[in-house]
Amino acid sequence: MSVEASREKFKTSLTQKGLRVTSQRLAIFEAAFARKEHFTAEQLLKHAKAIDDSVSRATVYRTLPLMVESHVLREVDIGSGEKFYLPDTGANTQVAQVVCVDCDKIFEISAPFMEWYGSTVSLKLGLKPVSQRLQVSAQCMAFRQHDRCPNHAKN
Amino acid sequence: MSVEASREKFKTSLTQKGLRVTSQRLAIFEAAFARKEHFTAEQLLKHAKAIDDSVSRATVYRTLPLMVESHVLREVDIGSGEKFYLPDTGANTQVAQVVCVDCDKIFEISAPFMEWYGSTVSLKLGLKPVSQRLQVSAQCMAFRQHDRCPNHAKN
């Protein structure tokens, strides 16, 4: 899904909820879609402020759930204290994350079998599956030798 | 693995690290192994205090990582703000969690395929898999009708 389509999706979602399309919300949207990797609320604030200095931390935290509900962003919690976000391309309902323990980089991989497995297991428990998430922790073999990762910069 | 074996494992691990086997650490161990379900640090504190009133929150938080490193406890982060713990029976390296969105109950299920999948995917990225975790969110079908879950008590 293109950035343009996502922006429209977000605007439409806001309007349908009776919410307003404000400059701050748009600035946060643009900042989010300019990112190339997973980002945190704090990083998003920094970049949104660069676009529109009037954006505050509170508004970022209030806007993120709206974008997730609108399916323009996905939320990823790798259990590191803070949540990560990334654009929801629509094609990644069945993805898993591989987190490098050396550089904290998050790789998204396709995991088409997950949905089937989640359903099978949930139904066995008498539950209806809502979502599933697979997270793999791994280490950079090649860079263990150099004692550090190539992408060790944390932005 | 029996409670006795786990206790010895914990004590041995402490000793090997040059750490001390204190009454507080043992009280926390006993409190943890008396639990029948996943528990939080705060719940553990309450129960450990019942065994030995001198146990403090700080010591619980300092002891939990030691128990996890000793492989007598496993840590489970379902992305709910607080971490959960449960005894590590040694047989559950390949388990997944099914979390009921209605009652927050956590079910542990066997997922033997995960290890294979984690390895396959990690190696493709040039990484060495360390661990993997599958989490499924689901809802109680039967109890959606009654608008609440049978286990809605939060301890």
Place this chain on the structure above:
DNA sequence: CTGCCTGCAAACTCTTTGCACGAAT
């Protein structure tokens, strides 16, 4: 004795919220 351990309380991180002003419809 020595050095690890402890409780206490303060500090910290990430996120949420109350309030009065400001702006979209």
Place this chain on the structure above:
DNA sequence: ATTCGTGCAAAGAGTTTGCAGGCAG
């Protein structure tokens, strides 16, 4: 005009840590 949105700063939850005294080995 209304009603929702906003920034600010304070509050909140969960967890970590500095410190001075205490206890294991």
